[in-house]
Amino acid sequence: MTDGVAERSRPRDRILETAQDMFHKHGIKGVGVDAITEAAGTNKMTLYRHFESKDELVIECLRATAAKASRIWDEFEAQHPGDKLAQLHAWVQKASELLSADSRGCDMANAAVELTETDHPARRVIKELKEAQREKLVALCRDAGIGQAELLADTLSLLLEGARVSMQSVGAEGPSAQFVRMAESLIVSFRVR
Amino acid sequence: MTDGVAERSRPRDRILETAQDMFHKHGIKGVGVDAITEAAGTNKMTLYRHFESKDELVIECLRATAAKASRIWDEFEAQHPGDKLAQLHAWVQKASELLSADSRGCDMANAAVELTETDHPARRVIKELKEAQREKLVALCRDAGIGQAELLADTLSLLLEGARVSMQSVGAEGPSAQFVRMAESLIVSFRVR
DNA sequence: CTAGGGTGTTACCGGTCTGTAACTTCCAGC
DNA sequence: GCTGGAAGTTACAGACCGGTAACACCCTAG
Numbered sequence: 001m002t003d004g005v006a007e008r009s010r011p012r013d014r015i016l017e018t019a020q021d022m023f024h025k026h027g028i029k030g031v032g033v034d035a036i037t038e039a040a041g042t043n044k045m046t047l048y049r050h051f052e053s054k055d056e057l058v059i060e061c062l063r064a065t066a067a068k069a070s071r072i073w074d075e076f077e078a079q080h081p082g083d084k085l086a087q088l089h090a091w092v093q094k095a096s097e098l099l100s101a102d103s104r105g106c107d108m109a110n111a112a113v114e115l116t117e118t119d120h121p122a123r124r125v126i127k128e129l130k131e132a133q134r135e136k137l138v139a140l141c142r143d144a145g146i147g148q149a150e151l152l153a154d155t156l157s158l159l160l161e162g163a164r165v166s167m168q169s170v171g172a173e174g175p176s177a178q179f180v181r182m183a184e185s186l187i188v189s190f191r192v193r
Numbered sequence: 194m195t196d197g198v199a200e201r202s203r204p205r206d207r208i209l210e211t212a213q214d215m216f217h218k219h220g221i222k223g224v225g226v227d228a229i230t231e232a233a234g235t236n237k238m239t240l241y242r243h244f245e246s247k248d249e250l251v252i253e254c255l256r257a258t259a260a261k262a263s264r265i266w267d268e269f270e271a272q273h274p275g276d277k278l279a280q281l282h283a284w285v286q287k288a289s290e291l292l293s294a295d296s297r298g299c300d301m302a303n304a305a306v307e308l309t310e311t312d313h314p315a316r317r318v319i320k321e322l323k324e325a326q327r328e329k330l331v332a333l334c335r336d337a338g339i340g341q342a343e344l345l346a347d348t349l350s351l352l353l354e355g356a357r358v359s360m361q362s363v364g365a366e367g368p369s370a371q372f373v374r375m376a377e378s379l380i381v382s383f384r385v386r
Numbered sequence: 387c388t389a390g391g392g393t394g395t396t397a398c399c400g401g402t403c404t405g406t407a408a409c410t411t412c413c414a415g416c
Numbered sequence: 417g418c419t420g421g422a423a424g425t426t427a428c429a430g431a432c433c434g435g436t437a438a439c440a441c442c443c444t445a446g
Contacts, residue, residue: 161355
């Protein structure tokens with residue numbers, strides 16, 4: 001039971017937290033609702049009283065993950081209040097740390113790969129959340145005084161997304177190991193311009 | 194039956210081709226062997242006479258995909274014999290074309306995302322094939338006279354990998370739309386150095 | 387013409403999946 | 417102490433999964 005998260009709290013919270021963790025580790029199609037409820041120390045009926053379907057649970061998990069990521073951005077502002085360029089460097093640093101700490105990449109991107117049905121209800125949620133994150137990074141670049149803010153933000157996005165997926169196929173010693181160097185010299189080259 | 198590939202040829206070839214196509218479109222866990230054999234105009238017994246398991250079929254499909262990609266590299270050499278820099282630009286161009294033509298990304302990366310079991314037999318194959326592709330790109334960059342060939346190759350790899358996964362979450366109008374511009378200016382900046 | 391290998395067909399095994407029904411148990415608020 | 421709602425339990429439905437057994441067929445090489 002390596003996935004046990006059985007602190008005493010409300011069943012709904014336990015289910016949500018456990019599901020996040022297990023979806024992240026094993027993929028969405030790789031884990032059944034029975035396994036989630038068991039690891040959460042509850043049962044299937046209780047899950048279906050709080051979530052109308054597995055798809056809906058998946059969506060709630062993605063929203064929770066995005067909310068967690070959003071809280072990290074607050075740290076940047078707290079650590080470097082007003083200094084947007086420093087916050088951009090902190091973004092690079094934090095991304096690199098998360099790359100080292102976890103090899104399963106981005107939950108939203110992974111879900112998009114796994115849920116191939118074009119009309120799957122989670123797909124529009126993924127798109128919305130990813131677009132919001134993109135907006136945030138663009139704004140950070142612009143406020144940091146970068147000229148082509150959109151282009152830098154998109155390039156950094158692709159580098160990070162690529163690093164996270166590359167780790168899953170070739171491991172941490174592959175191209176993703178150079179992420180920080182790539183990102184930093186990119187920022188430099190965009191500032192000079 | 195949108196996945197039908199029923200030309201008269203040997204069952205093994207039809208199964209392999211059909212499986213490649215369906216794994217690509219619907220994911221590995223998203224398609225069963227019954228669906229593959231039906232679309233290939235054959236039956237399950239015949240599949241299991243040629244492939245000892247679904248996992249083995251998956252591996253054969255990945256090898257076939259990699260072989261197809263390898264043939265594209267031969268085109269570069271044919272189109273620009275000896276001119277490695279031109280071949281590098283052709284690589285960027287071709288990558289961009291494939292991005293526009295297909296939104297389901299790289300089969301190997303997708304498989305790595307889907308097959309989370311660390312000891313899954315396909316994982317080592319994915320790693321080997323990806324490492325071979327990396328070697329090829331590094332060699333191309335080096336032979337094109339790029340100083341930091343490894344770094345350029347890895348950066349281009351991450352950009353492309355990122356573009357392919359980004360398309361699946363936010364669509365073709367997202368950051369991946371700028372792939373060519375990013376790659377080309379990267380090459381320029383590495384040449385100047 | 388015949389033998390034999392590749393192929394097709396049908397049925398089945400044991401397991402897993404999402405989702406539901408009916409019933410019991412527990413516990414907090416009155 | 418009683419009550420009402422949340423949570424747990426058991427069993428089940430219906431579908432799908434990967435994989436196998438037994439047998440009929442067809443077509444080509446000799």
